[in-house]
Amino acid sequence: MTNQNRSALVTGGVQGLGAAAAQALADAGVTVAAAHLGAGDRAKAFADETGIPVFEWDVSDYDACTQGLKDVEEAIGPLDILVNNAGVNRDVMFHKMGREDWDAVIGVDLGAMFNVTRQVIGGMRDRGFGRIINISSVNAARGQMGQTNYCAAKAGVEGFTRALARESAAKGITVNAIAPGYADTAMVEAVPDDMIESILDMVPMSRLADPDEIGRCVRFLASDDSAFITGATLPVNGGLHMG
Secondary structure (H helix, E strand, C coil), rough: CCCCCCCEECCCCCCCHHHHHHHHHHHHHEEEEEEECCCCCHHHHHHHHCCCEEEECCCCCHHHHHHHHHHHHHHHHHCEEEEEECCCCCCCCCCHCCCCHHHHHHHHHHHHHHHHHHHHHHHHHCCCCCCEEEEECCCCHHCCCCCCCHHHHHHHHHHHHHHHHHHHHHCCEEEEEEEEECCCCHHHCCCCCCHHHHHHCCCCCCCCHHHHHHHHHHHHHHHHHCCCCCCCCECCCCCCCCC
């Protein structure tokens, strides 16, 4: 992997899968920044532990992204690699779902694809190089009860990925997605044990993913080893869904 003088931003990058992705890129020699919103002490601890600078803004707000990205690029230089990882969930059955539950998830999980990527794609095109990696979910393909908002957003992420890949390929930019299954993160830890057991019963590998396994996939898609891969969605789900 040729990473001299390459810089990356990971949104939602101070915990869970985002932290694993940021660390994997840093370990490969990339200069990395991580964005978050409201992570507080966790963000400070992440920065102290890793040496990766952290920046706070709301990725669902276009103007906040404008200022946040300006701050990031002043700190680490123009972005060569973007990992769109920030996400939220507001799980509730659709017939009970409020508009605020829908808007919150669509705004962060899908809206941020535009808000962040739109502001870095021009520089990547001008420089003739870019790696854009969007974090989707196994549930974009298989669906999940109580997650119509989340599944709709993540399916949108995959459509966004394919379309932008077609537009960007001739400019030396690859655009790919990763669709993780259930991983051993704080979000999954909050799920009741009996539900986790039922999930594991459906996973042929009978375990959760380690966040570092997702991080290594991000590192691969950011590397020169993946230079001829674009518009792809990489399933990392232990066999939970085989498309």
